[in-house]
Amino acid sequence: MQIDAIRDGGSVHLRLGGRLDREWAGHLSVTLEELLRDGVRSLRIDLSTVTYISSAAAEVLARWQQEVASLRGEVALGELSPAVREMLAITGWKPGEPATGTGRVVDLRQSSWHLPAVSAGAGDYQTSAVTPDGRLTCTLHGSPSRLTQHAFGEDDCDVVAFPPTSFGLGLGAIGRAYAECHEQIGELLAVAGGIATFPGDGARLPDYLLAEGTSPPQVVLASGLSCRGSFAKLVRFSTQSEADVVPLSELVSVCLDAVDGRLAGVVIAGETAGLTGARIRRSPAVGGPLRFDVPQVRDWLSFAPERTHTVTTSLIAGVVGRGAGGPIAGHLRPLSLVGRLSGHLHAAVFSYRALPQRTVELASLVRGLFRSHQLQDVIHLLWDDRGEAGVAESALVRGVAWVGPITDVG
Numbered sequence: 001m002q003i004d005a006i007r008d009g010g011s012v013h014l015r016l017g018g019r020l021d022r023e024w025a026g027h028l029s030v031t032l033e034e035l036l037r038d039g040v041r042s043l044r045i046d047l048s049t050v051t052y053i054s055s056a057a058a059e060v061l062a063r064w065q066q067e068v069a070s071l072r073g074e075v076a077l078g079e080l081s082p083a084v085r086e087m088l089a090i091t092g093w094k095p096g097e098p099a100t101g102t103g104r105v106v107d108l109r110q111s112s113w114h115l116p117a118v119s120a121g122a123g124d125y126q127t128s129a130v131t132p133d134g135r136l137t138c139t140l141h142g143s144p145s146r147l148t149q150h151a152f153g154e155d156d157c158d159v160v161a162f163p164p165t166s167f168g169l170g171l172g173a174i175g176r177a178y179a180e181c182h183e184q185i186g187e188l189l190a191v192a193g194g195i196a197t198f199p200g201d202g203a204r205l206p207d208y209l210l211a212e213g214t215s216p217p218q219v220v221l222a223s224g225l226s227c228r229g230s231f232a233k234l235v236r237f238s239t240q241s242e243a244d245v246v247p248l249s250e251l252v253s254v255c256l257d258a259v260d261g262r263l264a265g266v267v268i269a270g271e272t273a274g275l276t277g278a279r280i281r282r283s284p285a286v287g288g289p290l291r292f293d294v295p296q297v298r299d300w301l302s303f304a305p306e307r308t309h310t311v312t313t314s315l316i317a318g319v320v321g322r323g324a325g326g327p328i329a330g331h332l333r334p335l336s337l338v339g340r341l342s343g344h345l346h347a348a349v350f351s352y353r354a355l356p357q358r359t360v361e362l363a364s365l366v367r368g369l370f371r372s373h374q375l376q377d378v379i380h381l382l383w384d385d386r387g388e389a390g391v392a393e394s395a396l397v398r399g400v401a402w403v404g405p406i407t408d409v410g
Helices: 022-037 055-070 082-090 144-149 178-184 248-258 327-331 362-372
Strands: 002-008 011-020 042-053 074-078 118-120 123-129 136-142 158-161 166-174 186-191 194-198 207-210 218-229 233-239 263-274 277-280 301-303 312-322 341-350 375-381 395-409
Touching: 002 022, 011 022, 022 055, 042 055, 042 082, 055 074, 123 248, 136 158, 136 166, 136 263, 136 327, 144 327, 166 178, 166 194, 166 312, 166 341, 178 218, 186 218, 186 277, 186 312, 186 341, 186 375, 194 362, 194 375, 207 362, 218 312, 218 327, 218 395, 233 248, 248 263, 248 312, 248 341, 248 395, 263 362, 312 327, 312 362, 312 375
Parallel strands: 011 042, 042 074, 136 395
Antiparallel strands: 002 011, 118 123, 123 233, 136 218, 158 218, 166 186, 166 218, 186 194, 194 207, 233 395, 263 312, 263 395, 277 301, 277 375, 312 341, 341 375
8 A cells, every 4th residue: 555645735635556455544544644733624635546445444534534624624535446436335435425424435525715825935825705895994992102101091991892793902801881891901802702801900811701692792992993894805824844833924914915905904813833922911090001111011011031822722813004004003013124014913812723724704713712712811912023132923833814905994
């Protein structure tokens, strides 16, 4: 028996030859497990030179088809030899037959990713359309500069509802009114009906609220951004074979190119190599204006001297742009020296979960993260520009990103 793998990014063409009996079925299972662990989500298996396939091998193919399908991937059987077709017919399988739970092999349809892969620096990227004319409206809340200059109160905050079709981020707290939650104001992220926050009242654990009913959750934002509308593109990304990570700035640049925009909203679900970020320790509604000078900054910010949250899964959302001007510029910070990239991005960090690599519905993914995986942190992502003394930027391994051009800011 012979097994040859030809890899192209997150896809693999697997060529098998000889007798695929029970012993070699075990070897095939190990090979498929290693490929899946290495980020492969698209498999095409060539059986044109296989002379025999046993029931054990058919069960292996069926089991791994179901495993990959659960991650929204694909396993396609192609180039079946006459001998294989006959053996599979004997075991009760027909090409194109859907799974029935009886161990039959499934010949999946071709991938829905129609645009060719694009390589950029460290990553491989594929793009598909979500809503061809999708666009976003962005609303500004509060003033970042005011937080560092003056004490603020109820009149400086906005109460914002986040229905499933919206996302947002900033310094805020879950609640319906300033009076009931101002002491909890901290880093906050809202995506598709899920709210993650790290309260600024001395809490040791992040908190969350997942909308299950018809009423959208509400938050009090002292400073931040909210976006409504629809995404235009979905970008799948993974590392190139010679690269270890995908830098966040590279992914952001590809997302902007995908919508031909200077300003865009993004939501990223990524398997994380490490994050560079910070979060406030206490609510500015209680402690007065934020202080970023030394040594007071240590009382206000939690910041690690190295990347944190390796081997986790992150839900990242925010607004990014190239040379963005106007009122929104005050809410954005540099993301790279290259391309005048800027942005405001927050990350909700969860325990590790292998992410789907095909078309995926955002709300379902968000619900799965909040329901089945531990929320570990909520941080404001930073680009550390101190050169060799800095931590550099956040980095991912693979994942998917939703992106839409922002056509209105208010």
